[in-house]
Amino acid sequence: MTIGEAAAASGVSAKMIRYYEEIGLLPAAARTAGGYRVYGERDAHALRFIRRARDLGFPVERIAELLALWRDRTRASADVRKVATGHIATLRARIVELQGMVRTLEHLAAHCHGDARPDCPILDDLAEGPRDTVRRDHHG
Amino acid sequence: MTIGEAAAASGVSAKMIRYYEEIGLLPAAARTAGGYRVYGERDAHALRFIRRARDLGFPVERIAELLALWRDRTRASADVRKVATGHIATLRARIVELQGMVRTLEHLAAHCHGDARPDCPILDDLAEGPRDTVRRDHHG
DNA sequence: TCTGGGGCTTCCCATGGTGGGAAGGTCAAG
């Protein structure tokens, strides 16, 4: 398989495959006499694994851990779950952050006339900072 | 005010102040004879504005729009609200994405023994792809 | 066997914000 075929078979772009090899997420691929990278089914499988892990938002660093666990048949499922739950916590924290922003913005937008007049609590808030009730408590 | 004082007064690092100037978010600061940037209260005010907008997750591009509206006393509040609601939509979309990941991961983690045994549905899912009920539908 | 063109190679650049650090100049207090 060429890198293009591996890309098509895995959903990971050729660019990214080379990048993953460069940063050591993947072992260096075998090469043809002419220098072309060659991939097998096993490689394509690993690439699909990576692709799915990325779709679930795992950073490359965690994916490396997951790949190592995957390849280690003596792994403990507890170790895998630890990686997963840690990632869940990270995602949840991010969600909470974003929800806080949304809450504040909704509050501000709700109090903005949204017409031709220039006065606007959104700008007032950005300019003068937190003054009233519902504020950036989520931030601390 | 030196850049360090402006940074302390606004919560924006000196590095970032220079960066914002470089990308045109801020006008070039006045300079002393020796080349030091000089800031006034007005500048500090704008920096605090930027800081708060960033805390609300606005990308620099949107902040530029907000700053322009802020400085334009003939603005329509509707324009401000449009920027805000657009950003809210972006944030919400991101939240939905993250929630989808969390949902999938929770489902997988719940079915993982989490003990010393090696078999693990989390790895199975990453390796073999979506098979059962609760899947990455959120993704499409 | 030659040729064409599509795919491959490496290398550099950009994104978006942020930080770190080096080399050198400035400023204000003493």
Place this chain on the structure above:
DNA sequence: CTTGACCTTCCCACCATGGGAAGCCCCAGA
């Protein structure tokens, strides 16, 4: 005038991805 804190610019890094250029490889078709 010295000293040391602060400023200047410039480069590098992160994370993950894409774009593009210059040049080489490979195979199908003539």
